[in-house]
Amino acid sequence: MAIELLAVGYRYAGASRATLRSINLRLEPGRVLGVAGANESGKTTLCLAASGFAPGVVGGHLDGTVLIDELDTRAISTHALALHCGLLFQNAATQLSNTTATVFEEVGFGPCNLGLPVDEVVERVWWALGAVGVADLAPRDPDRLSGGQGQLVALASVLALRPRYLVLDEPTSQLDPAGTALVADALARAAAETGAGILIVEHKTDVLARIADEVIVLAEGSVALAGSAAEVLSDPRLQVLGVEPPARIRLEREVRAAGIGWSSTLAEAIA
Amino acid sequence: MIAATEVPGWGLPEYVVRRPGGLYRSTNPSTKLAIAALEVVAAFAVPGWPGVLAVFAAVLATAAAARCLRGLAVIGLATSPIVGSILLINLFLLPGAADPIARFGPLAPTWSGLWFGLQTVARLFAFSAAIALVYLTTAIDDLLADLARRGLGRRAVFVVGAAVQMVPRTIERASEIVDAQRARGLDTEGRFWRRARGVVPLAAPVVFGALTEVEERTLALEARAFSAPGRQTLLRVPPDTIVDRVLRWAAVIGLVAIVGLRAAGRLG
Numbered sequence: 001m002a003i004e005l006l007a008v009g010y011r012y013a014g015a016s017r018a019t020l021r022s023i024n025l026r027l028e029p030g031r032v033l034g035v036a037g038a039n040e041s042g043k044t045t046l047c048l049a050a051s052g053f054a055p056g057v058v059g060g061h062l063d064g065t066v067l068i069d070e071l072d073t074r075a076i077s078t079h080a081l082a083l084h085c086g087l088l089f090q091n092a093a094t095q096l097s098n099t100t101a102t103v104f105e106e107v108g109f110g111p112c113n114l115g116l117p118v119d120e121v122v123e124r125v126w127w128a129l130g131a132v133g134v135a136d137l138a139p140r141d142p143d144r145l146s147g148g149q150g151q152l153v154a155l156a157s158v159l160a161l162r163p164r165y166l167v168l169d170e171p172t173s174q175l176d177p178a179g180t181a182l183v184a185d186a187l188a189r190a191a192a193e194t195g196a197g198i199l200i201v202e203h204k205t206d207v208l209a210r211i212a213d214e215v216i217v218l219a220e221g222s223v224a225l226a227g228s229a230a231e232v233l234s235d236p237r238l239q240v241l242g243v244e245p246p247a248r249i250r251l252e253r254e255v256r257a258a259g260i261g262w263s264s265t266l267a268e269a270i271a
Numbered sequence: 272m273i274a275a276t277e278v279p280g281w282g283l284p285e286y287v288v289r290r291p292g293g294l295y296r297s298t299n300p301s302t303k304l305a306i307a308a309l310e311v312v313a314a315f316a317v318p319g320w321p322g323v324l325a326v327f328a329a330v331l332a333t334a335a336a337a338r339c340l341r342g343l344a345v346i347g348l349a350t351s352p353i354v355g356s357i358l359l360i361n362l363f364l365l366p367g368a369a370d371p372i373a374r375f376g377p378l379a380p381t382w383s384g385l386w387f388g389l390q391t392v393a394r395l396f397a398f399s400a401a402i403a404l405v406y407l408t409t410a411i412d413d414l415l416a417d418l419a420r421r422g423l424g425r426r427a428v429f430v431v432g433a434a435v436q437m438v439p440r441t442i443e444r445a446s447e448i449v450d451a452q453r454a455r456g457l458d459t460e461g462r463f464w465r466r467a468r469g470v471v472p473l474a475a476p477v478v479f480g481a482l483t484e485v486e487e488r489t490l491a492l493e494a495r496a497f498s499a500p501g502r503q504t505l506l507r508v509p510p511d512t513i514v515d516r517v518l519r520w521a522a523v524i525g526l527v528a529i530v531g532l533r534a535a536g537r538l539g
Contacts (some may be wrong), residue, residue: 099432
């Protein structure tokens, strides 16, 4: 059981060059894989390919194979993909259906699309809202939420389909620090409570340092760095690849550069 | 994954089930639509004043009972530029009118122009009031749920819902863009010509922004199983009582009768 990308390359329709090249990765349920990289490095395309939406929904040409639980994504219908793999984008506003009056109904939109019995829809909605920690938002108008709340509702909406994997494309990019903390907490909680495998693209490496087990860094559509989150996020090549290391790593480097001893006690105090 | 048995046993909340209060507000949305269609046809197809006055009386009485007279008045005011132009054009330019009220140089308002203009305006008011009454007393998701229950496809239901909801969102977006353009020095206030020039840098970001969002919205919908086969589950179904059904059929029969009588020339 895993999402597996085997020698995956991808080129958008009409594009002269590939956006992804020879990507190999594996995401198992219960693990969190972080993806970082400079702009235009192929992160969003990786999300679309890993979730099966490229080429399934967006078209283009896929080389190699993407397997979700051993099923080739090219052989699965779009709505079936949604049951295997939830996909979340940057902008909460574009992910809401805009046809519902309450957050409860918004989160129920996906399960309702599946034609599930009302009791099961209701149960899934409460479960998803609880898993993200936003059950108190249930009566609210989805169009009147803050950015962070909107993103959490969008996450709950995807979780309500009970996918085994979540693919998140910069879920905190449009959020302020408070909103980012809110979503990072919810992701950590969702990862722990649902046991879903999470692939998260994030510019904010502090978020990755907090929730990711492994991290890969993309450069020009290829994997430039891969390893455990601790290894990759402290790799000195990170900045050359256009990725800002987490605040803790930067502070440690500054402290060491100033000739002050960096102790584990200090690190724990900062953490 | 969390098993279903671990979930708290909360049911469908009251704010989802919500039943609108009042006789007309709680009427089935399709029944309201049928009545509105009858009123619109009656206002236009019945010649002279009886049809349009009867529709006015019915709409105003219903609006008073549903306590939305103020909303109707606001919508009526919004139509005043069209109403004014219809009145003026007919007052001064009705073809064949030869009964002047007065003469102002080359201009001569006529009694028959005034009469015809008033009738046209009254029909326009009756039309907009009948539709506005449905809009003011019906939650859009109730209407969509009712249409979905009657077999309208999920794509069609979604298009109707998204189109209705898009209006306030587009206004909001346009307001944000105006603020951003003003911050960059665009002058959008003052005389009409200056305001008109300000529309150009506003229109492009609004239109192109909306188009760019379409792809992300499509993906987001697909990620929520929008294209799954079979019927969508409805969390709330508006009530459809025997009274609703009788009223709906009466409205449909009335509508057909008016159209038939009009076509047969029996309405004068």
